[in-house]
Amino acid sequence: MVRCWPLLLVVACGPVPVTAPVDSGTPPVDAGAVDSGVQDAGALASPDSGSSPDAGPPPPADAGAPRVALRTPCAETFAQVTEATADGGLALGARIACSPDQRLTQVDTYFLSYRTTRGNGQPGASTARVFLPKSPRAAPAPMVVIGHPSVGIADGCAPTREMNGVFSLALPWAEKGYPVIAPDYAGLGNPGTHGYVDNHDTAYSMLDAARALAALLEPGALDGRQVMVGYSEGGGAVLSSQALEKTYGTFGELSAVIAYAPQYNVRLNSFGYVSMFRNPDALTVAQGYTKPVVAALRQYGWYENYVGAGRGGEAFPAASRMGTVDALEQQCIIGLGAFLPSTRTHVRDLIDDELRTTFLACVDGTAGCRDPGKKYYDGLVADLLVNDPGGAPVLIVQGMLDTVMPVGEEAACVVPKLRNDGVNLTLCTDGLAAHNNIYDRNVDLGVQWGEAKLHGTAPPTCTAATLPACP
DSSP states (O other), rough: OOOOOOOOOOOOOOOOOOOOETOOOOOOOOOOOOOOOOOOOOOOOOOOOOOOOSOOOOOOOOSSSOSSSSOOOOOOOOHHHHHHOOOOTTOOOOOOOEEEEOOOEEEEEEEEEEEEETTOOOOOEEEEEEEEEESSSSSEEEEEEEOOOOOOOSGGGGGGGGGTTHEEEEEEEETTTTTTTEEEESSSSSSSSTTTTOHHHHHHHHHHHHHHHHBBBOSSSEEEEEEEEEEHHHHHHHHHHHHHHHHOOOOOOOEEEEESSOOOOOOOTGHHHHHHHHHHTTTTGGOOSSHHHHHHHHHHHHHHIIIITTTTGGSSSSGGGGHHHHHHHHHOHHHHHHHHHHOOGGGGSSSOHHHHHHHHHHHHOTTTTTTHHHHHHHHHHHOOOOOOTTOOEEEEEEEOOTTEEEEEHHHHHHHHHHTTTTOOOEEEEEETTTTHHHHHHHHHHHHHHHHHHHHOOOOEEEEEOOOOOOO
16 A cells, blocks of 8 residues: 655745756755655565666576574464564564565565664564575675555554555565565554654664564574665655664674665654644644644654653643544544644644653754653753764655655755765655655655665766755
């Protein structure tokens, strides 16, 4: 199933395109967040992998049984995978439970749960889908880790609960012979609560997914090199992983990071969050289709993980608390996008007023900075990351007609932030792409660029528009 946000008619602001190598070490200065994004939780419509030239040696012909073999069979049930929990006694990435999924023409897929760390520092578990090619590359081979776009935080929304969840993101790589793992993110589809757009929480799930794939496969199957590919919320997860890889660790090291329309919180006002707090009487619907959803998911996930399980409702006004929590725990992203603006008429209906006022006092440095807003403010500030100038090179692919991650609000801030951090960043823009089709229109570009980084060949070229200034 492909999840898509309704598109709003927008007028392009006339960016000036510049054709440049997709890897120009000093691309033009310019520039996510919600997914806020929306989605694609994975249609089984994989692009023709033959259409993009392979920068490395071709995968060997299928010789029967996959040469990418499991260390031990996956013999648990799907229920055992989704119900699994982890304690600190397990190594990061340790396999907790694994069950078979589907046997397709080109790949075999499995469900996996593995040990990770939550953003609050506590032990946790994440579920994932693994794609093992039937015509794998010669071992040892690189791996690919997939970061999915926003789906919500209800367990039933997790990509592993869908027949074809994240297939469109994973298959272009698996069809080229790369083993692929696509985590749900801890707390989504398994015990706990997903830390929505929590940079640390999602990055840990991604980095430990690489460890988990290595632990799942027979020794010698992987060479330690990783490509991380993320779309929307997943774009933020892979960029966070680039920032945290050296301090948190992973299996091997990142060779390339590819982010499509990333939802990456690089400032407190990402996705207009602080601006919403300042205008409590504004109509919720006037904030746009996605900002109210992002705000509600973010607040609930933070409270559940940092204040206490069962206390997520405290982020919302008492009068509408129960209905808001029920919606967040039961509906996926599209349903929330319709429910919240239509039932929570004003911004104040989505934010507890004491939380709002004390948080703003901390933002402004005034005397009213105290709990509950101070703890929340301190937590969000602590979650802002500095990306690694010596870490993996990054490709950002951004649609200039994106109204979910408006270019002038998100990419315009994310790109210069990464450049200021010294990241080896390539920006590619698509003047005809919106949020829901940026990936489909540019999947081959990402695969070619990633393979160029893996195999040391020349990257493809792309158009890089001049982005507006970060507001």
